[in-house]
Each structure stands twice: as C-alpha cells, then as structure tokens.
Amino acid sequence: MVTITIDGKKIEAKEGEMLLPVALDNGFDIPHLCYHEALSPYGACRLCLVEVKKGNRTKLTTSCNYPVMEGIEVITDSENIRRARKMVVELLLARSPNVPIIKKLAEKYGVTSTRFKIENEDCILCGLCERVCREIVGVSAITFMGRGDKREVGPPFKIEPEVCIGCGACVYICPTDCIKLEEKNDERTIVRWNRTLRMRRCKICGEKFAPWFQLEYFSKLTNIPKDFFEVCPNCRK
Numbered sequence: 001m002v003t004i005t006i007d008g009k010k011i012e013a014k015e016g017e018m019l020l021p022v023a024l025d026n027g028f029d030i031p032h033l034c035y036h037e038a039l040s041p042y043g044a045c046r047l048c049l050v051e052v053k054k055g056n057r058t059k060l061t062t063s064c065n066y067p068v069m070e071g072i073e074v075i076t077d078s079e080n081i082r083r084a085r086k087m088v089v090e091l092l093l094a095r096s097p098n099v100p101i102i103k104k105l106a107e108k109y110g111v112t113s114t115r116f117k118i119e120n121e122d123c124i125l126c127g128l129c130e131r132v133c134r135e136i137v138g139v140s141a142i143t144f145m146g147r148g149d150k151r152e153v154g155p156p157f158k159i160e161p162e163v164c165i166g167c168g169a170c171v172y173i174c175p176t177d178c179i180k181l182e183e184k185n186d187e188r189t190i191v192r193w194n195r196t197l198r199m200r201r202c203k204i205c206g207e208k209f210a211p212w213f214q215l216e217y218f219s220k221l222t223n224i225p226k227d228f229f230e231v232c233p234n235c236r237k
C-alpha cells in the first residue's frame with residue numbers, strides 16, 4: 001500500500017493501481033469517457049486530467065492511466081485543469097455536437113461553442129467497444145482503422161465480422177449510444193457492424209434468448225455440453 005494525497009485528503013491505495021479509480025472510489029468527481037473499471041486504461045478522451053505533484057515537479061496528466069505511487073499529491077480541480085478540460089470538451093463538441101453525453105458535458109463545463117471544425121460524428125473513438133470485445137468477450141471482432149481524421153472503429157475491411165457473436169457487450173458499453181442492436185423475426189443485428197445472427201428459441205418456453213453462434217461459442221469455450229444451451233436462463237432456474 002502507498003499513501004497519496006488527493007485535494008489535501010490522505011488516501012491509502014495499492015501501489016500501481018490507476019489514479020482515476022482510486023479517486024472515484026474515494027468520492028472525487030473526475031470526468032471520464034474512455035475508462036471502464038473492467039478494462040485496461042486507454043487514455044483516449046483526455047477528460048480525466050488532474051495535476052500530480054511528485055517531488056518538486058507538478059504535471060498535468062490523465063489519471064486513468066497514471067499508476068499511484070508513494071507520496072504523490074493530486075489536485076483534481078484548478079484553473080489549469082479547468083482550462084485544459086474545457087479545451088478537451090471543445091474538441092469533443094466539434095467531433096460530436098449532437099451526442100447527448102457530449103452536449104451535457106459542454107453544458108457542465110460552460111462550453112457553448114467550439115473553435116474547431118465541426119465533424120458531426122456519433123463515435124468519439126473512446127475504444128471501449130474494441131476493448132470489451134477483445135479483453136472480455138475474447139473475439140476481437142472490431143478494431144481501430146486509419147489515421148488522423150480517417151481514424152475509426154469497426155470490423156476489419158468493413159465487412160460483416162464473422163467472429164462477432166452478437167453478445168451486445170459493445171452496445172452496452174458505448175457512451176454515445178451509437179451501436180444499436182435490433183431484433184426482428186428470428187434475427188439479431190448489430191447494426192453498426194452489419195452483423196446479423198440467427199436467434200435460438202428455448203426448447204421449453206419457446207422464447208428467443210441468444211444467437212445460435214454465441215451459444216456455440218460459449219459451449220466450446222466452457223466445455224459445457226451443448227444441451228445446456230438449448231434452454232433459456234429463465235427455464236434453467
């Protein structure tokens with residue numbers, strides 16, 4: 001364990017733990033868009049900026065990928081931080097002016113206009129979808145492609161990702177709500193990735209409950225016999 005100070009309050013934390021979750025767990029309010037506790041930090045949105053003082057040096061840094069170490073002093077709100085954060089919000093507002101979570105952030109930080117070129121994108125390139133698919137689901141159906149203003153997230157070669165199991169984890173985690181899941185007739189579609197999968201119906205109640213492909217994937221992954229996956233979670237109880 002190490003002892004650090006956040007806004008003057010002494011806090012114990014595990015050495016190497018990232019600063020953002022330590023601060024959030026201790027009730028400090030630091031905005032963040034690309035961080036999730038179950039995933040590795042990525043440092044993409046730059047909203048979680050704080051000031052860290054180590055010895056005689058103070059620097060402005062993202063807190064989601066800053067490992068805590070003995071004796072650091074952290075400031076979560078200062079003129080400097082507010083100025084930098086406003087700039088980040090301005091950039092986000094230029095990229096995604098119609099995304100509700102970005103509009104809310106702009107309102108909170110008093111950003112009413114942006115000096116940057118308006119792009120009107122619904123994706124803020126936070127990378128949460130790519131990480132959840134790779135790190136938790138384990139299939140890497142989507143990836144980052146391109147550079148600069150051509151950078152985007154999607155299935156490789158922009159064709160239907162055959163490894164996608166249609167689990168919806170990316171839909172759930174996307175902060176801008178731009179990945180939609182639709183179910184029609186006996187099919188589920190992850191609209192943004194153009195992935196359509198046939199749904200399985202429960203052998204007992206007849207309700208659709210998951211894509212066939214997903215159930216086959218879990219059966220292989222867990223070595224649980226296939227007949228376990230013929231019944232929906234409700235009827236399994």
Ligand code: SF4
Nearest residue numbers: 133164165167168170
């Ligand atoms: S729905 Fe497809 S792309 Fe999204 S997390 Fe699941 S497997 Fe990955």
Ligand code: SF4
Nearest residue numbers: 123124126127129174
């Ligand atoms: S699609 Fe959503 S989760 Fe994926 S990078 Fe874009 S904003 Fe983030």
Ligand code: FES
Nearest residue numbers: 032043045046064
């Ligand atoms: S939450 Fe730290 S950079 Fe996005």
